[in-house]
Amino acid sequence: MKLPAFRTVFEPFRIHSVEPIKMTTPADRKARLATASYNLFQLRSEDVLIDLLTDSGTGAMSRDQWAAIQRGDESYAGSPSYFVFRDAVRDLFDFEHVIPVHQGRAAERILFSVLGGPGKVVPNNTHFDTTRANVEATGAAAVDLVIAEGRDPASLHPFKGNMDLAALEALLTERGADVPCVFVTITNNSGGGQPVSLENLRGVRELCDRHGKLLFLDACRFAENAWFIREREGGQGERDVVDIVRDIAGLADGMTMSAKKDPMGNIGGWLALDDPDLAQECRNMLVLTEGFPTYGGLAGRDLEAVAQGLSEAVEHDYLRYRIVSTAYLGEALQKIGMPVISPIGGHAVYVDARALLPNIDPLHYPGQALAVALYELGGVRSCEIGTVMFGRRPDGGEVPAAMDLVRLAIPRRTYTQSHFDYVIEVCERLVERAHLLPGYRITQEPKALRHFTAQFEPITR
Numbered sequence: 001m002k003l004p005a006f007r008t009v010f011e012p013f014r015i016h017s018v019e020p021i022k023m024t025t026p027a028d029r030k031a032r033l034a035t036a037s038y039n040l041f042q043l044r045s046e047d048v049l050i051d052l053l054t055d056s057g058t059g060a061m062s063r064d065q066w067a068a069i070q071r072g073d074e075s076y077a078g079s080p081s082y083f084v085f086r087d088a089v090r091d092l093f094d095f096e097h098v099i100p101v102h103q104g105r106a107a108e109r110i111l112f113s114v115l116g117g118p119g120k121v122v123p124n125n126t127h128f129d130t131t132r133a134n135v136e137a138t139g140a141a142a143v144d145l146v147i148a149e150g151r152d153p154a155s156l157h158p159f160k161g162n163m164d165l166a167a168l169e170a171l172l173t174e175r176g177a178d179v180p181c182v183f184v185t186i187t188n189n190s191g192g193g194q195p196v197s198l199e200n201l202r203g204v205r206e207l208c209d210r211h212g213k214l215l216f217l218d219a220c221r222f223a224e225n226a227w228f229i230r231e232r233e234g235g236q237g238e239r240d241v242v243d244i245v246r247d248i249a250g251l252a253d254g255m256t257m258s259a260k261k262d263p264m265g266n267i268g269g270w271l272a273l274d275d276p277d278l279a280q281e282c283r284n285m286l287v288l289t290e291g292f293p294t295y296g297g298l299a300g301r302d303l304e305a306v307a308q309g310l311s312e313a314v315e316h317d318y319l320r321y322r323i324v325s326t327a328y329l330g331e332a333l334q335k336i337g338m339p340v341i342s343p344i345g346g347h348a349v350y351v352d353a354r355a356l357l358p359n360i361d362p363l364h365y366p367g368q369a370l371a372v373a374l375y376e377l378g379g380v381r382s383c384e385i386g387t388v389m390f391g392r393r394p395d396g397g398e399v400p401a402a403m404d405l406v407r408l409a410i411p412r413r414t415y416t417q418s419h420f421d422y423v424i425e426v427c428e429r430l431v432e433r434a435h436l437l438p439g440y441r442i443t444q445e446p447k448a449l450r451h452f453t454a455q456f457e458p459i460t461r
Contacts (some may be wrong), residue, residue: 009324012317013413016063022046029376037455038372038440040381049379050419052408055347057103057260057267059412061305065264068308072301077292081300088307092242092314093219093249095272097279099286100296100303104220104258105130107271109137110285111216111256114278115180116140123171124183124218125163126150126190129389131183131218131256133448136394140180143171144402150191151402153341153352158232160343161188161225162200165207172211181214182207186225186248190385192405193221193345195228198236198247205251214253214275220261222248224346227319241314254278261347264309264412268302322346326410329420336428347409351427353386354404356434362387362400364439364459370406370430372456373437378426383407388442389451 024032024047036042045051051058073079086098101107108131116122116138125146127135135142145167149157163184172179184204188194208215226244230236236244249255254273259265273279283293290297312318323346330344333351341350357366367384374380386404393399408423438458445454 009321011325011413011416012315012321013062021049024049024379026376029379033372033376037443038368038458039451039454039456040371040375040383041452043375043381047379048375048381050415050423051381052348052410052423053381053383055261055409055411056258057265058414059264060414061264061266061309062312062413064312065305065308068304069301072299072304074300076295078294079300079303081303082294085303085307088310089270089272092245092310093255093272094246095249095254096274097272097276099271099279099282099293100298101269101271101286101290102267102297103260104218104256104269105134106290106297107256107258107269108134108218110282110290111254111271112138112140113285114281115214119178120180121171121175121178122181122183123163123168123179125161125185125196126188127183128185128189128218129449129451131185132390137448141394144190145171146188146191150188150194153192153339153350153355153403153405156342158195158228158343159197159200160194161186161191161196163196163204165200165203168204169207172207172213176211176213179211179213181216181253183216183218184252185218185220187221187228187346189220189347190390191403192341192350193224193348193407194341194343195225195232195346197233198229198244199233201248201251215251216273217248217252217255219248219255220258221347223262223313223319224322226314227323228346231323241316241319245314259306259309262313263306264313265302265306268298268306270296322410322412325417325420328417329408329410329423332420332424333427336424337431338427341405349408349410350385351382351406351408352403353384353406356431357437359435360437360439362404363391363398364441365404365456366439367404367406368440368456369437370434372440372458373430374406374426377430378422380408380423380426383409384451388454392445392450 118139120140132142149155150160259268327344330349339352339355353367353370360366367386387401390401
């Protein structure tokens with residue numbers, strides 16, 4: 001007799017080591033914000049209670065990852081740790097050439113320095129910040145072609161990260177000579193951590209074949225995307241995540257990867273592809289800026305930790321817990337009246353700041369206003385993903401982004417339910433006073449990736 005499943009999905013691990021959290025007050029945090037010019041990236045992490053700024057490199061490594069670190073071999077060339085890493089990547093993704101880098105943006109910079117250039121166009125479902133910056137740094141244009149539902153925060157489409165196939169076909173027909181490759185981001189970070197379906201990826205592959213274009217994946221959250229395919233796409237529900245991942249990779253010609261996300265490394269990434277000539281050009285760039293091809297800017301111990309993390313990232317018990325715990329936070333925020341992107345994504349909950357703060361003009365950065373308020377009120381650090389991040393155009397002009405979101409990114413295996421309950425309580429109090437929040441103006445900013453270092457000041461009424 002089959003017993004019914006329990007309602008509670010608990011953490012599939014025990015806590016082995018802990019680090020303290022320094023408690024602060026709203027007055028403390030208000031002073032820290034002023035010192036940081038209201039940019040949460042400029043805060044000291046020790047002044048943050050719950051850090052949901054990013055899930056990149058912020059997860060807790062496992063017992064077996066720490067053990068793998070002890071096996072790291074630091075030989076400059078031909079380290080056995082590289083081959084452990086390479087084989088772990090090939091086992092899941094089966095690309096011939098695996099080029100290690102220190103993090104995902106290095107893979108993007110190397111690839112686009114070879115494929116990009118003035119007059120080129122790189123389509124994506126939605127480029128994330130570093131991808132867009134690395135495309136545009138070469139003089140190429142980064143074009144977003146996500147489906148219409150992906151731009152609607154309230155849409156319940158199960159695969160809101162999907163590429164708009166009609167729009168992609170139109171671009172390839174009109175400007176095919178200018179398109180060096182097509183990119184698909186899984187899951188779609190800028191659009192709320194939303195997944196891409198296998199059916200859609202097959203459609204993108206068919207268009208790339210018809211027009212003779214390479215297809216690359218920005219695959220930072222490949223395991224979460226595969227889990228959503230298993231849960232939501234017809235005919236996939238009984239399959240192993242590993243097999244779904246292999247199907248995804250089999251549709252692509254290559255991938256860029258930040259191993260600081262799903263593979264649960266503190267640092268690392270790779271560029272993987274099949275074309276030997278393109279791979280050689282990329283290795284030439286790697287040697288100039290990252291290091292020898294068998295370490296690529298990483299220590300051998302980091303390569304070992306990532307290899308172990310890859311095997312843990314596709315475990316069903318872990319992925320079930322990961323997705324359910326993120327949904328727990330998102331659904332609770334919906335109940336207290338905080339508008340969030342639906343369905344809830346895999347690695348983060350995205351709050352629709354423009355809907356919560358209609359009194360703040362998009363060019364006065366409602367996402368930044370909400371993120372600042374979350375930190376001042378409760379010590380919760382989050383990340384604006386909206387007009388601050390995406391509003392400045394290559395020509396220097398500024399326009400409102402498609403959405404003004406605040407991302408509450410969930411570090412892997414780091415926080416417990418009581419931490420999430422605290423975040424929910426902070427958000428509940430913030431909803432009550434949302435109408436009182438001021439907008440912000442930028443007082444100083446760099447030319448690229450301004451959200452990391454820009455300085456702000458509140459707009460007094």
